[in-house]
Amino acid sequence: MxxxxxxxxxxxxxxxxxxxxxxxxxxxxxxxxxxxxxxxxxxxxxxxxxxxxxxxxxxxxxxxxxxxxxxxxxxxxxxxxxxxKSCVPSAVVSATDQTVGVGDGTTNEFRLQKRYASGAEGYDRAICKPVAGTVVVAIDGAEQAEGQHWSVDAGTGVLSFTTPPADDAMITAGFEFDxxxxxxxxxxxxxxxxxxxxxxxxxxxxxxxx
Known part of the structure; x- marks a missing residue:
């Protein structure tokens, strides 16, 4: 295809x-x-x-x-x-919108995703077509610099870090997507x-x- x-x-x-x-x-x-x-x-x-x-x-x-x-x-x-958007349509995308993974000190690739939650139930949707230039990323709430700390493949939605996030580090991201x-x-x-x-x-x- x-x-x-x-x-x-x-x-x-x-x-x-x-x-x-x-x-x-x-x-x-x-x-x-x-x-x-x-x-x-x-x-x-x-x-x-x-x-x-x-x-x-x-x-x-x-x-x-x-x-x-x-x-x-x-x-x-x-x-x-x-x-x-990774947030509600009326909000501005931020680096803490969605949790995309937890560091283990070894893994340096994570897929963007969006969670749809209602009560105790939810659905995690893989995002494979982020819009280039809209992605922002944070580790434990601290925003990371694109190109220096991370990059994203706009054709697959895979987020790659230059250095694997530390063990138990919370990886979050915000983005627009198609x-x-x-x-x-x-x-x-x-x-x-x-x-x-x-x-x-x-x-x-x-x-x-x-």
Whole structure:
């Protein structure tokens, strides 16, 4: 599978609809109870890029982007305007937003992640497409200098330290991130007359595992 490290135009994804989906298998038992299981450890996000189209120029930009990705063939970055920061959308990213690991004096690579918590339960989502220039890192609350103490691979979300963090050192990070996606169709159906009348094309986009 090919992946292009290019972001779908953020001005067009703004206003789109979508979000995470889960897959749950439910078996109803004879006694009225039910068993629930899932084959998915991680959620998968879906969006409709067509909702963000507001003009014929937007359609032209969409077609160019679609053709450059060869339809479903190549993945790309997507900005989820409802969830693109390590903190809440209204806050400013800080180096203590998310815990990404605990030092052991040996390990010098850690993957960025974001935790979604509600009560005592939570879900840790691996972040593999951080936005370059937005990542900040701290060890035990002390911010570390990029390039001097650490670096990050914007294509994988792996954080690398020049010197392994000390034993029991708390490693935290803040960042903006994109979602790796692909088009979920190999065709675009666009009607100029229909679009001018207020109709929008259906442009499904789905998250991919990378």
């Amino acid at each position: 090919g992946f292009h490290e290019v972001r779908f135009p953020a001005s067009l994804s703004f206003g789109s609809v979508g979000g995470p989906e889960r897959r749950t298998e439910i078996v109803a038992l004879a006694n009225g109870f039910e068993e629930r299981n899932t084959p998915w450890r991680h959620s998968r996000r879906r969006y409709d890029a067509g909702v963000g189209m507001r003009s014929l120029d937007d359609i032209d930009t969409l077609i160019a982007f679609f053709e450059a990705r060869s339809g479903q063939l190549h993945g790309f970055r997507w900005k989820d305007w409802a969830d693109f 979602v790796p996606v692909r088009f979920d169709t190999d065709s675009l159906m666009v009607s100029v007359d229909g679009f001018q009348a207020g109709e929008i094309p259906d442009v499904p986009v789905v998250e991919v595992r990378v």
